[in-house]
Amino acid sequence: MSPFLLTRTLPEDATDAALRADVLQGLTHSPKTLPPKWFYDAHGSELFEKITELPEYYPTRAEREILIARAGEIATATGARTLVELGSGSSEKTRSLLKALADVHTYVPVDVSESALTQAGHALMEEHPGLDVHALIADFTGGLAMPGTPGPRLVAFLGGTIGNLLPAERAAFLASVRALLSPGDALLLGTDLVKDESVLVAAYDDAAGVTAAFNKNVLTVVNRELGADFDPDAFDHVALWDTQHEWIEMRLRSRTAQTVKIPALDLAVHFADGEELRTEISAKFREEGVRGELAAAGFALTHWWTDEEGRFALSLSRA
Numbered sequence: 001m002s003p004f005l006l007t008r009t010l011p012e013d014a015t016d017a018a019l020r021a022d023v024l025q026g027l028t029h030s031p032k033t034l035p036p037k038w039f040y041d042a043h044g045s046e047l048f049e050k051i052t053e054l055p056e057y058y059p060t061r062a063e064r065e066i067l068i069a070r071a072g073e074i075a076t077a078t079g080a081r082t083l084v085e086l087g088s089g090s091s092e093k094t095r096s097l098l099k100a101l102a103d104v105h106t107y108v109p110v111d112v113s114e115s116a117l118t119q120a121g122h123a124l125m126e127e128h129p130g131l132d133v134h135a136l137i138a139d140f141t142g143g144l145a146m147p148g149t150p151g152p153r154l155v156a157f158l159g160g161t162i163g164n165l166l167p168a169e170r171a172a173f174l175a176s177v178r179a180l181l182s183p184g185d186a187l188l189l190g191t192d193l194v195k196d197e198s199v200l201v202a203a204y205d206d207a208a209g210v211t212a213a214f215n216k217n218v219l220t221v222v223n224r225e226l227g228a229d230f231d232p233d234a235f236d237h238v239a240l241w242d243t244q245h246e247w248i249e250m251r252l253r254s255r256t257a258q259t260v261k262i263p264a265l266d267l268a269v270h271f272a273d274g275e276e277l278r279t280e281i282s283a284k285f286r287e288e289g290v291r292g293e294l295a296a297a298g299f300a301l302t303h304w305w306t307d308e309e310g311r312f313a314l315s316l317s318r319a
């Protein structure tokens with residue numbers, strides 16, 4: 001039996017402290033904001049899985065199409081012996097990559113969720129006997145430390161999650177990934193692309209209301225973790241396209257003037273009638289923009305692949 005190692009780089013109570021800091025910061029400044037990472041408790045993760053199956057939400061299917069079509073080329077181009085997956089979650093996407101990456105014998109899934117890591121890690125080891133799995137419990141936006149793993153390494157950051165970071169956060173994140181790597185290592189990045197506004201807005205405001213429930217779930221997370229008394233029904237889900245920044249914004253709009261108590265922070269937060277709380281940005285990209293952001297972090301883009309319909313891109317870059 002090959003080893004399953006689990007390394008915690010986050011203290012047990014880091015999540016709690018980070019949530020408090022984010023809620024205090026985000027709800028006492030104008031405009032109000034909350035970072036999207038707090039969507040993903042067990043219920044939020046289930047809702048996200050449902051989103052990926054919605055007719056309007058194309059990114060997951062488009063990215064899967066590219067991964068399946070290009071896995072062999074990725075294997076040849078990188079010769080990777082270690083696969084690092086940031087925000088690995090259920091590691092579903094990893095399966096087609098691992099099948100193709102014949103030389104990979106070390107898999108490093110990185111996620112904040114210990115349960116997702118343990119489940120996915122064990123499942124993959126059963127499918128790939130001989131695979132070393134070194135799972136890292138870590139927040140990939142907070143600076144990473146890599147276990148000693150054989151090169152060349154391929155870091156995969158899929159799903160378009162880089163679009164949930166603001167431009168300055170993206171620059172810092174890409175630089176921190178580059179700092180972990182050696183020349184010859186590679187980055188596989190998934191980015192959703194700029195397209196017709198109606199297609200984009202529908203993907204974040206589906207007819208069945210799953211994305212609305214996902215958005216409001218962040219309020220139940222704050223209620224449970226910090227004892228707050230948000231009424232999710234007192235907010236409307238809003239998804240809009242910001243033409244200037246080329247990103248989708250999700251917001252929660254207060255249906256009335258109301259005051260919400262957050263006992264764990266000894267805080268009362270007032271919302272004006274119609275006031276909006278920004279809960280997520282999801283940036284959409286163009287090839288030249290991705291190439292430029294990668295270059296600024298010390299990566300050279302070598303491959304750019306899209307799905308047949310040109311909705312989503314996977315790029316491969318060399319450190």
Ligand code: AVJ
Pocket residue numbers: 051059159160161162163164203204211280281282
């Ligand atoms: C897949 C995490 C990048 O921005 O599309 C889906 C999450 N938010 N619907 C995205 C999301 C609203 C998301 N990521």
